Amino acid sequence: xxxxxxxxxxxKTLILSILGILVLIIAVVGVSFAMYKFTGTxxxxxxxxxxxxxxxxxxEEGNNISLTNEYPMTDEYAIQSKDTHKSEFTIxxxxxxxxxxxxxxxxxIDDQNIEEGETLKKEYIKIALLDxxxxxxVGTPNxxxxxxxxxxxxxxxxxxxxxxxxxxxxxxxxLITGSNTSDKYTLYAWxxxxxxxxxxxDNKDSTLDENVIKTExxxxxxxxxxxxxxxxxFKLIVKAKQLLDEEEYEEYQQ
Amino acid sequence: xxxxxxxxxxLILSVLxxxxxxxxxxxxxxxxxxATFSQNDANSIQTGTITVSYTEPSNAxxxxxxxxxxxxxxxxxxxxxxxxxxxxxxxxxxxxxxxxSITKIEESDNNLNDENVRVYLTKEDETPVxxxxxxxxxxxxKSSNSKSRLISELNEYSGRKEExxxxxxxxxxxxxxxxxxxxxxxxxxxxxxxxxxxxxxxGTVSKTYKAKVNVDSVVTPLGTKTE
Numbered sequence: 001x002x003x004x005x006x007x008x009x010x011x012k013t014l015i016l017s018i019l020g021i022l023v024l025i026i027a028v029v030g031v032s033f034a035m036y037k038f039t040g041t042x043x044x045x046x047x048x049x050x051x052x053x054x055x056x057x058x059x060e061e062g063n064n065i066s067l068t069n070e071y072p073m074t075d076e077y078a079i080q081s082k083d084t085h086k087s088e089f090t091i092x093x094x095x096x097x098x099x100x101x102x103x104x105x106x107x108x109i110d111d112q113n114i115e116e117g118e119t120l121k122k123e124y125i126k127i128a129l130l131d132x133x134x135x136x137x138v139g140t141p142n143x144x145x146x147x148x149x150x151x152x153x154x155x156x157x158x159x160x161x162x163x164x165x166x167x168x169x170x171x172x173x174x175l176i177t178g179s180n181t182s183d184k185y186t187l188y189a190w191x192x193x194x195x196x197x198x199x200x201x202d203n204k205d206s207t208l209d210e211n212v213i214k215t216e217x218x219x220x221x222x223x224x225x226x227x228x229x230x231x232x233x234f235k236l237i238v239k240a241k242q243l244l245d246e247e248e249y250e251e252y253q254q
Numbered sequence: 255x256x257x258x259x260x261x262x263x264x265l266i267l268s269v270l271x272x273x274x275x276x277x278x279x280x281x282x283x284x285x286x287x288x289a290t291f292s293q294n295d296a297n298s299i300q301t302g303t304i305t306v307s308y309t310e311p312s313n314a315x316x317x318x319x320x321x322x323x324x325x326x327x328x329x330x331x332x333x334x335x336x337x338x339x340x341x342x343x344x345x346x347x348x349x350x351x352x353x354x355s356i357t358k359i360e361e362s363d364n365n366l367n368d369e370n371v372r373v374y375l376t377k378e379d380e381t382p383v384x385x386x387x388x389x390x391x392x393x394x395x396k397s398s399n400s401k402s403r404l405i406s407e408l409n410e411y412s413g414r415k416e417e418x419x420x421x422x423x424x425x426x427x428x429x430x431x432x433x434x435x436x437x438x439x440x441x442x443x444x445x446x447x448x449x450x451x452x453x454x455x456x457g458t459v460s461k462t463y464k465a466k467v468n469v470d471s472v473v474t475p476l477g478t479k480t481e
Contacts, residue, residue: 013265057291064295069302069346069431077477087297103287110292120301189297193475197304216312224307229345233296242287 051096053103057238059089065189069229072197075140075151078126078190082149085190091174091238092182103176104252105240107185109155109169113237117230122159124195125232126152129171132184137172139188154192155234164251165239175243175252187236197227302346305437308469310338319460320448325402328447329374336446340425340469341439347431352471354442355411355419359464366463368406368420370452375422378441386421404449405465413470422467 065087078085093103107129116122128139128149138158140151161170174183199211208214212225243249315336328334342350354375358368376382382401391407408420427438444467474480 010262010265017265053287055289055291057293059293059295064293065297065299066295067298068300069344070299071302071304071346071348071473072475074475074477077475080477089293113292113296115296117301120299125299187297189299191299191301193478195301195475197301219312220309221312222307222309224305224341226305226343227301227303229301229303231298231300233298235293235296237293238291240287240289240291244286 052094053096053242054094055103055105055240056092057089058092059087059236063087063089065187067189070191072124072191072193072195074193075126078152078188079149082128082188085188087187087189088184089187089236090182090184093176093180093240095176095179102243102249102252103240104165104173104243105176105238106163106165106173107171108161108166108237108239109158109171110235110237111168113233113235114155115231115233117232119198120191120195120230120232122155122232122234124192125155125234126190126192127155127158127171128152128188130186130188131172137185152188152190152192165241166237171236173252175249191232198230199225199227302344302348302431304348304350304473305341305343306350306352306469306471307341308338309341310467311336314466315444315446317447322448322450322452322454324450325372325374325400328372328402328445331445331447334445334447336444336467337441338444338467338469339439339441341437342427342471343437344427344429345431345433345436347429348473348476349426349428350471350473351424351426352469353411353413353424354422355414355468355470356405356408356422356444356465357414357417357419357468358405359466361464362462364459364461366448366452366461369404370449370461371405371463371465372402372447372449373405373408373422374402374445376443376445378443380443383423383425383442385423402445413472414468419468 065085067085073081091105091107093105095103114122128151129137130139130149131137134147136147136149138153139149140153142148142150155169158169158171160168162168163170163173165173172185208223209225212223215222215224243252315334317333323331340352340354342352344350356373358365373385374382375385385401385403386409387395387403387407388409391403394407395403405420408422411419411421413419422444423442425440427440429436429438446463446465448463
């Protein structure tokens with residue numbers, strides 16, 4: 001009795017599955033089962049040619065930030081000397097159609113490509129990002145809606161910044177709807193004034209100041225303290241995506 | 255039994271077929287355009303280095319049976335000199351300041367006072383430096399060419415308040431970061447003697463003045479405003 005019920009159920013499932021497949025096949029190729037056949041060949045070609053999207057991230061060679069022998073500095077000093085701490089890059093988009101396509105892109109720091117020093121961590125590197133109109137995208141403006149940059153933002157403070165494209169260290173995002181756009185950005189980076197230069201000395205003599213090395217030679221005593229050089233590296237990343245529906249579009253416009 | 259297994263196979267194949275069709279029909283609508291760009295060269299910040307050293311001779315000034323003397327006489331003596339060297343270094347563009355101070359070592363009650371001992375500091379080329387002098391004492395030297403000061407006339411050194419150090423001289427070495435000169439050495443000569451006004455009465459008990467020289471350097475972040 002039980003076997004019969006199972007067999008019935010299996011049969012039902014099998015029938016439903018076959019029906020499902022048939023419905024889908026008919027949906028896809030169904031027209032081939034027509035009882036009456038007429039063939040009329042149009043003379044006009046209906047043509048659909050796919051559009052093209054061409055985006056690029058141009059950071060000319062040698063235009064990245066490459067600073068050596070840097071010392072910690074106040075925001076004020078960094079901004080006064082910002083031309084020596086900058087990198088310019090351009091994001092260009094060429095869309096073959098203007099109105100119906102929207103591309104969203106986000107700029108961030110590639111968390112896979114952050115290289116910290118032993119002590120020179122992201123808690124000690126400040127950055128600022130400005131667009132071509134001097135709008136401050138990352139950094140501290142001098143008041144609301146001000147275009148005067150007064151400070152940078154520590155990279156560590158950006159770790160939680162995210163959007164739909166970049167889940168960490170998101171710096172800025174933009175929506176492109178025009179056919180040809182070229183957005184220029186300027187990035188500034190410097191060592192924050194909270195960073196203490198580390199010493200390379202492990203030798204600690206309680207009678208001397210911390211990390212001071214004492215040597216005696218030729219009837220002379222020398223006390224010395226030397227700091228150690230460290231490097232912090234990071235790369236920018238740009239992620240772009242076509243928006244598919246109005247909901248997604250509105251989400252990005254907010 | 256065989257029919258049952260056959261049915262199950264058919265069911266699995268049917269489900270797979272439906273899934274493949276569904277993916278085939280709606281699958282292509284995902285990610286029409288998506289791109290990721292990354293900077294070719296990393297942004298890189300490398301910190302510079304700072305070095306400060308203080309070198310002093312093992313033998314400090316030691317004068318026995320010292321007598322009070324005038325500056326002119328004291329500057330002709332050889333036994334009242336203490337030579338030391340301050341070396342600074344920076345790999346980048348930086349100003350490295352340093353302070354030279356003097357701390358009295360009080361080992362007994364039988365010490366000379368700061369009012370009884372005079373100091374004079376020159377650089378290697380014998381050019382006397384302007385010693386840090388209290389404002390009220392400065393007035394005394396306005397009409398004088400004297401470059402020596404009583405230790406009591408020196409300013410207190412804020413960097414070593416606890417040990418009541420007196421500031422002798424504040425200097426700074428400027429590095430422009432072009433690798434032409436990454437270290438600078440300055441040799442100083444400190445002279446100490448008993449001031450001519452110290453009363454040497456008959457039967458005066460012999461007294462001592464012991465002091466050590468300190469060099470302190472505090473480099474603040476670029477742009478820090480100092481008071």
